[in-house]
Every structure is written in structure tokens, then in C-alpha cells.
């Protein structure tokens with residue numbers, strides 16, 4: 001799955017040891033209608049009359065979100081920022097000429113040749129990023145009245161009325177079963193230094209909003225949206241190395257095999273649901289006060 005150019009070109013994300021995922025992500029994107037669900041929904045949060053001359057897509061991946069931005073704002077310059085070379089390699093094959101590809105991390109735009117931005121989009125990427133630094137960086141780059149849209153899922157933020165959907169429950173049960181069959185060993189919580197079991201504290205909508213406001217931007221609108229995906233789409237997503245669930249004591253290949261086995265044991269019409277918080281932020285025009 002790896003070509004020569006991917007191996008030879010070092011990616012900034014090497015430093016944080018995220019496995020290159022481009023070809024798997026492209027396979028997911030080709031196969032799955034649902035890959036466009038989030039970026040399409042994010043663009044509906046924008047004011048219908050917004051004027052966009054410059055846009056930045058951060059964590060642009062294989063270009064699914066970038067191409068939607070470019071298609072909606074045809075006369076604009078669109079910058080696509082992506083640290084993984086294997087993702088960028090896929091994007092360059094299909095993105096239109098109005099797109100400029102950049103390598104780097106969204107929390108550090110300083111060294112990049114970017115104009116002021118009317119629109120920043122972060123589609124299904126923000127949980128990889130240091131959010132306080134990111135919001136500050138974006139606030140500095142947005143034009144007055146400029147918008148920043150992003151989504152974040154229930155795994156990372158406390159959202160109201162989340163219930164474990166039957167498909168999600170079945171998948172988690174089957175994943176644990178398949179993991180144990182492959183020799184997964186949960187660490188003994190009594191061992192010194194063992195990570196305590198139980199849910200980790202999550203960010204809340206209020207704490208996220210405070211971080212946003214401290215950076216000098218405001219929430220313009222927000223939406224809670226449920227996305228259900230079928231088993232084929234889930235299979236393609238969970239095969240992407242950076243999104244395969246990691247199970248203690250198993251190699252990455254075994255983790256992928258466990259996910260595959262879990263999905264094969266699900267009823268064929270099952271779906272897996274994610275609740276997203278989608279936000280549209282605005283940098284107010286202070287001169288208008």
C-alpha cells in the first residue's frame with residue numbers, strides 16, 4: 001500500500017508517530033457516501049451570503065472537505081493544510097487548480113505563506129489538535145466577519161442526551177470478544193503505574209466555548225447532528241491505521257483483525273452512530289461596535 005514517494009518524503013507528522021493513512025483514507029472516501037456528510041453539513045452553518053475570497057481547510061486529508069469548499073466558492077483561493085504526505089499525495093490527484101497544498105500543523109501557521117482568511121474549515125480533524133493554540137492561531141488569521149467551522153464528536157466532548165445506540169453497543173461487545181480471542185490482556189488496575197479504569201473526563205460545551213472566547217472569537221451558531229453509518233462504511237473507516245481502535249497487548253495488525261472480526265459478527269443491517277457537535281465561529285468586526 002506504500003509507494004516510493006510516500007516513503008522518501010518525510011512528513012511533519014512523523015514526529016508524533018501517527019501512521020500514514022492516505023491510501024486507506026482514500027479507499028474510505030471513495031467507498032463511502034458518508035465521508036461527505038460532515039463537511040457538507042459544516043458548510044450549511046455558514047451565512048448564505050458569505051463572501052469568501054480566501055479559505056483554509058485544516059487537516060484536509062485526501063481532499064474530501066477541500067473539494068466541497070472549492071466547489072461552493074468557485075472564485076476563491078483555497079489552501080489545504082495537511083501534515084501527512086500520504087494524505088496529500090491522494091488529494092493532489094483530484095483537487096482542482098484553485099487549491100494550494102501546504103504541509104504543517106494547524107496550531108502553528110506562522111511559517112506558512114497565507115493571506116488573511118475569510119473562511120477556515122476543520123472537518124473531522126479538531127480532536128487531533130491542541131485547541132487553545134488552534135483557536136488563537138485562527139483568530140489571528142480570520143478577517144473581520146470571517147468564519148471558522150468545525151465538528152467534534154461525543155468521544156471527545158460531553159454532549160446532551162447521548163445514549164449508546166444498539167449498533168455501537170454490539171460493536172464494542174464484539175470488539176472486546178475478538179480482542180480477548182486474540183490474546184488481549186487488560187492491565188491489572190492494582191499494578192503500580194496502571195492507568196485507572198473508567199471514563200476519562202471530557203471537555204464540555206461550556207469549557208470549549210470559554211476557550212473559543214478567550215482566543216477572541218465568538219460562537220455564531222451550533223448544531224447537534226447524529227450520523228449513522230452502515231457496516232461497509234464502518235469497515236473502511238476502522239481499517240484506516242490512525243482510526244483503528246488500539247487494544248492493550250495487541251499489535252496494530254491484530255487490532256485491525258479484531259475490528260474486522262467484530263464487524264463480521266454484527267447483523268448485516270446494523271449501523272454505528274456518532275453524535276457531532278458542529279460549530280460556526282465568527283471573528284467580530286470590532287470597528288463596527
Ligand SMILES: C[S@@+](CC[C@H](N)C(=O)[O-])C[C@H]1O[C@@H](n2cnc3c(N)ncnc32)[C@H](O)[C@@H]1O
Nearest residue numbers: 059060061064065084087105106123124125128
Ligand atoms: C479524519 S481526517 C479529515 C480529512 C478531511 N478534512 C475530511 O473531511 O475528510 C483528519 C486529518 O487531520 C490531520 N491532522 C492531524 N493532526 C493535525 C494537525 N495538528 N494539524 C493539521 N492537520 C492534522 C490528519 O493527518 C488527517 O489527515
